[in-house]
Amino acid sequence: xxxxxxxxxxxxxxxxxxxxxxxxxxxxxxxxxxxxxxxxxxxxxxxxxxxxxxxxxxxxxxxxxxxxxxxxxxxxxxxxxxxxxxxxxxxxxxxxxxxxxxxxxxxxxxxxxxxxxxxxxxxxxxxxxxxxxxxxxxxxxxxxxxxxxxxxxxxxxxxxxxxxxxxxxxxxxxxxxxxxxxxxxxxxxxxxxxxxxxxxxxxxxxxxxxxxxxxxxxxxxxxxxxxxxxxxxxxxxxxxxxxxxxxxxxxxxxxxxxxxxxxxxxxxxxxxxxxxxxxxxxxxxxxxxxxxxxxxxxxxxxxxxxxxxxx
Numbered sequence: 547x548x549x550x551x552x553x554x555x556x557x558x559x560x561x562x563x564x565x566x567x568x569x570x571x572x573x574x575x576x577x578x579x580x581x582x583x584x585x586x587x588x589x590x591x592x593x594x595x596x597x598x599x600x601x602x603x604x605x606x607x608x609x610x611x612x613x614x615x616x617x618x619x620x621x622x623x624x625x626x627x628x629x630x631x632x633x634x635x636x637x638x639x640x641x642x643x644x645x646x647x648x649x650x651x652x653x654x655x656x657x658x659x660x661x662x663x664x665x666x667x668x669x670x671x672x673x674x675x676x677x678x679x680x681x682x683x684x685x686x687x688x689x690x691x692x693x694x695x696x697x698x699x700x701x702x703x704x705x706x707x708x709x710x711x712x713x714x715x716x717x718x719x720x721x722x723x724x725x726x727x728x729x730x731x732x733x734x735x736x737x738x739x740x741x742x743x744x745x746x747x748x749x750x751x752x753x754x755x756x757x758x759x760x761x762x763x764x765x766x767x768x769x770x771x772x773x774x775x776x777x778x779x780x781x782x783x784x785x786x787x788x789x790x791x792x793x794x795x796x797x798x799x800x801x802x803x804x805x806x807x808x809x810x811x812x813x814x815x816x817x818x819x820x821x822x823x824x825x826x827x828x829x830x831x832x833x834x835x836x837x838x839x840x841x842x843x844x845x846x847x848x849x850x851x852x853x854x855x856x857x
Contacts, residue, residue: 597646597668599627599660606639606654632659635675637794647685651678653823655789655796661692674713675796676789676823680706683724693717698730698745707737708825710787715747716801718787720757720825742826744787746801761785761828762803765820772838776813780820780834781806788824811839 601608601623610621613630621633621641634657635641643650643658645668652658656675662668669690681689683704690701691709698717700709705724711717719728721737728735728743733750735743741754765782784790784803791797793816797807809818818834 596663596665599631599643599645599663599668601625601627601641602644602649603640603642605641607636608639608641609634609636627660629660629663632657634658637791646687647682648687648689649680650689650691653677653789654794655791659694672709672711674711676708676710676825678706678708678722680723696730696745696747698728698751701727701729705739708827710789710825712787712789712799712801714798714801715745716787716799717745718825719743719745719751720827746786757826758785758824758828759826761788761822761824761826761830763790763820763822763830763832765832765834767818767834768837770837771835772840774839774841776811776839776841777808778811778818778837779806779808780818782820784822784830785824788822790820790822792818792820811837813839813841815839 601621604621604623608621609618610627611618611632613628627643633641633652635652635654637654639654641652645663648668650670653676656677657673658677659671661671667688667690669692671692671694673694677691679689679691679702681687681702681704688701688703690699692699693711696715696717700707700719702724705726706722707719707726708722709717709719719726719737720742721739723739726737728737728745728751730745731750735751735754737743737754740757742757743751743754745751761784763782763784765780767780768778780792782805784799786801786803788799788803789796790799790805792807792809797805799805815836815838817836819831820834821829821831823829
């Protein structure tokens with residue numbers, strides 16, 4: 547083959563080879579990404595368990611009403627509570643509840659319901675009385691106490707507090723440690739250690755104020771020292787949000803701190819006494835008179851004066 551004929555043939559081969567190379571390059575897809583590295587030693591995320599409410603301590607008459615039951619039963623240390631269980635304390639009694647690192651201590655004359663238990667929240671419903679709540683930050687959970695019949699909510703994730711309810715819309719809260727949030731009617735107040743707030747019926751939380759240094763307690767005692775009636779009436783006044791007790795049982799206290807109560811006395815002699823306490827930690831006691839109840843004597847005594855008169 548002559549040189550003149552060979553050159554066109556070689557040119558054709560080069561063109562064909564170059565075209566095939568270009569066609570392959572244009573149709574080639576990018577290589578897939580390398581597979582993701584998996585740490586064989588890594589553990590999958592673990593869901594936080596939902597804690598139970600356990601009775602850590604119980605002193606005096608403490609009772610529980612289980613969900614769906616109308617029966618009140620005695621409650622002792624070590625018992626486990628569930629949602630919708632109700633707890634109440636009698637005169638001079640107290641109980642400490644523990645759930646997931648949170649503690650709630652109910653004082654005498656207090657009623658509470660376990661409202662909600664989740665991995666990050668313990669919520670109670672306070673009817674009336676006084677309780678102390680503690681939510682350490684290490685627990686990683688929130689403690690909330692709502693007040694029955696109101697929209698008042700008290701929350702702490704790293705703090706402790708005391709709160710009271712008179713059962714008619716008056717709520718007092720005091721922060722002992724950390725931050726404590728008090729919310730009602732769209733307003734929220736953040737309390738620091740040593741501060742308090744008051745919520746009146748249907749109202750919003752008052753602005754934070756220092757803890758009270760004293761507690762008012764005035765009592766008007768019955769005038770009779772001897773009576774044939776087994777019921778006597780006392781009246782008096784304390785501070786709004788304070789709890790008042792007579793003969794060991796709680797009295798109904800108004801939003802202004804006033805009270806009026808009829809007390810049932812046993813036969814014989816009884817010493818009257820009224821005490822009060824508040825969320826600031828103040829306590830007062832007033833000793834009253836002794837009342838002699840002789841319900842049978844007045845009606846059963848015979849009048850003998852006329853028996854010896856001569857006819």
